[in-house]
Amino acid sequence: MKVVLLENVKNVGNKGDIVEVKDGYGRNFLIKNKKGVIGNKENIEMTQKNKAEEEKKIAAERQAAIDLAKEIDQTEITITERAGEDGKLFGSVTSKDITERLEKEKGIKVDKRKVELEMPIRNIGRVEVKIKTYQGVTGNLTVIIKGEV
Structure with missing residues (x-):
């Protein structure tokens, strides 16, 4: 079963990762405790879009910090x-x-x-x-x- 992780899970993966887990673990632990969602096409696309936005935000913060350091x-x-x-x-x-x-x-x-x-x-x-x-x-x-x- 594919699961998109919503937060870091020890020994499984980090937030935003798409992981393959056993069906019972995915349904009964990850999804039930809102640590992940089913890895269908829409959720995977949404996760990739969120990752791209996060990377842009981090790049903008870093550039602002570099400008401040120059000042x-x-x-x-x-x-x-x-x-x-x-x-x-x-x-x-x-x-x-x-x-x-x-x-x-x-x-x-x-x-x-x-x-x-x-x-x-x-x-x-x-x-x-x-x-x-x-x-x-x-x-x-x-x-x-x-x-x-």
């Missing part, structure tokens, strides 16, 4: 914090500070969890910060830390 690469922000005479900040600059300043100055909204900082910035200077925009796509933001006495 971030060309962006430079300045953050001014209190610092001592030796160039060390009294506090630190965190990913939250960076995302707030980026949104305020440039209008680019990024989730603070996407900013890849190993440790908060504690010194004056120029720092390259990686910002992940999509899986495998990152942009390098230039952050200039200035100190005020």
Whole structure:
């Protein structure tokens, strides 16, 4: 019996797959629990159409993320914090500070969890910060830390 899976089923297949299963398993488990539908011509065509739409959507999201990463690469922000005479900040600059300043100055909204900082910035200077925009796509933001006495 052919079944089109509506969700991931362990040891059978993933959502959207067309699988061949035994009749009893298909009728009594997959279809009854709404984990799949009978693999007739209409359901198979609908599944293939949905897969194509999903791929287009993913491609559009990826392209938007690549464009955002290019914009971030060309962006430079300045953050001014209190610092001592030796160039060390009294506090630190965190990913939250960076995302707030980026949104305020440039209008680019990024989730603070996407900013890849190993440790908060504690010194004056120029720092390259990686910002992940999509899986495998990152942009390098230039952050200039200035100190005020």
